[in-house]
Amino acid sequence: MALTLALAALAVVLVFAVVRPHRWPEAVVAMPAAALLIGADVVSVDEALAEVGRLLPVVGFLAAVLVLARLCADEGVFRAAGEVMARTARGxxxxxxxxxxxxxxxTTAILSLDATVVLLTPVVLAMxxxxxVPAAPHAYATAHLANSASLLFPVSNLTNLLAFTTAxxxxxxxxALMSLPWLAAIAVEFIVLRWVFRRDLAAAPVVESRAEVHTPVFALVVLGATLAGFVIASMLGHSPAWAAxxxxxxxGATSLARRRSTVRHLVGAADIPFLVFVLCLGVVVDAVMVNGLGDAMQPVLPTGDTLPALLGIAAVAAVLSNLVNNLPAVLVLLPLVAATGPxxxxxxxxxxxxGPNLTYVGSLANLLWRGVVRRDMAAGPAEFTRIGLCTVPATLVLSVAGLWVTLQLFGTS
Known part of the structure; x- marks a missing residue:
């Protein structure tokens, strides 16, 4: 009964997060669901607090990165990116x-996938x-890279932050270990999407002369220094959150002084309701795990670090992402593989x-992207999945092969 109740709560939370009626925050249902499971003793108060404590540093780091991405937008980083696109489009x-x-x-690697979806995609559509020219090839590029190009840094995705902590x-x-998988994913996505949209890409762009856009040098310098700070903080044994x-x-101080941002605007960028949703979702998933799902999933996962084992683990993770979304999937799978090693x-x-490039359910970023592009292009579930079927299998296989190579080069200790 406890497992049934936990699974039902997880299903309700995920369906609400996907549908989001009236654009209500995901936390509207996640908070009562977590409270219900604690109240029904499906998960103990101590277990829930332990899970929240484990996720809090990750969630705090995510909040800082989201605010940093919004500051970059306010300082004109994405407008400058649009100008670079226009210049290279000639002919x-x-x-x-x-x-x-x-x-x-x-953008995905440094500022996280949310920045690519919410801040860069509108620039691409406007361009x-x-x-x-047809928007589809370029919009699907941001959709797919928001997921698959988030492999490189621990800060690129919430799933990365969770895996970074576990590994x-x-x-x-x-x-270093994720560099080849990242490059392989980008290369495969480019080759396949260019082939899929070859007819749309045949149209020549109409390029008009444009006024020069100011390059946000200070913002780019701060961004570079922050990225270096991630590395230095980690080397010194401190959380990269301090660098963020x-x-x-x-x-922020510069942007506020220049009145390009406001405190209210930046607080909104932190997306506190979503952060609360992540914490509550962690409690719900923990309730599912402690009541038997972990034991049921363990035999499905291959063991070891051979190439076939890694391919099997990645395939299971990809399938589970498209069944229950990638955030619950990573919360379920990480405890099961932690003992196997990094x-x-x-x-x-x-x-x-x-894996989430296969269906809209795969990640919350996909659903955000669908909302962003809805007015500019048709992007139905069947079309999204058709394109995903073209890219995901090859991208998954070659990225795992890249990981196996970097493991031989750099080891895990």
């Missing part, structure tokens, strides 16, 4: 697509309208980051 949509891939991959790796070691907070303070943890990460 060729293929060059435009390559530029968007580069910018989207960098497509300006250049009078026990340094920032540099994590990045430093970047927010420096860039290789298995990173294989799970590849599965939950690349």
């Amino acid at each position: 060729s949509q293929n060059r435009l697509l390559a530029t968007i891939f580069g910018i989207a991959a960098a 497509a309208r300006l250049l009078q 026990g790796l340094s920032f540099l070691h994590f990045t 907070l430093g970047g927010v303070i420096v860039l 290789a298995a943890v990173l294989a799970v990460l590849i599965g939950v980051n690349i």
Whole structure:
């Protein structure tokens, strides 16, 4: 009965998060669901507090990165990115697509996938309208790279932060191990999406002369310093969250002084309701795990760090992401593979980051993207899945192969 109640609560929370009636925050249902499970003694108060305590540093880090991304937008970083796109579009949509891939991959890796979906995608859509070209190839590039290009840094995705904590790796070691999977994912996505949209990309863009856009040098310098701070903090044994907070303070003070941002605007960027949702979802998933799902899932997962085992783990993670969303999937799988070692943890990460490109259910970022592009292009579930079927299998296999290579080169200790 306890497992049944926990699974029912998880299903209700996930369905509400996907549908979001009246655009209500996900926490509206997640908070009562977590409270119900605690009240019914499906999960104890101590277990719930332990899970919240484990997630709090990760959630705090995510909040800082979200605010940093919003400050970059306020300082004109994404407007400048749009200008770079326009300059490279002269005579060729293929060059435009390559530029968007580069910018989207960098944005996702440094500022997280939410920045790519919420801040960069509108710029890409506006650029497509300006250049009078089909929006689909370029919009799908941001959708797919928001997931698959989030493999590189621990800060690129909430799933990465969770895996980073579990794997026990340094920032540099994590990045070194995920470098080849990241490059493989981007290369496969570019080749396949260029083939899928070859007819749309054949149209020549209409490029008009544009006024020069100011390059936000200070914001880019602060962003670079923050990224370096992530590495230095990790090397010194401190949480990279301190570097993110430093970047927010420096860039925030300047942006507020110039009246480009407001305190209310930045507090909104932290998306506190979503952070609460993550904490409550952790409690709900923990209730499912302690009542038997963990034991049921364990035989399904391969063991070891051979290439076939890593492929199997990533495949299970990808399938589970498309059944229950990638955030619950990573919360379920990480405790099961933690004892196997960092290789298995990173294989799970590849599965939950690349797999969501298959369906809208795969990640909350997909649902955000659908809302952003709805007015500019048709992006139904069948179309999204059709394109995902073209990219996900090859991307998953080659990224796991890249991980196996970096494991041979850099090891896990």
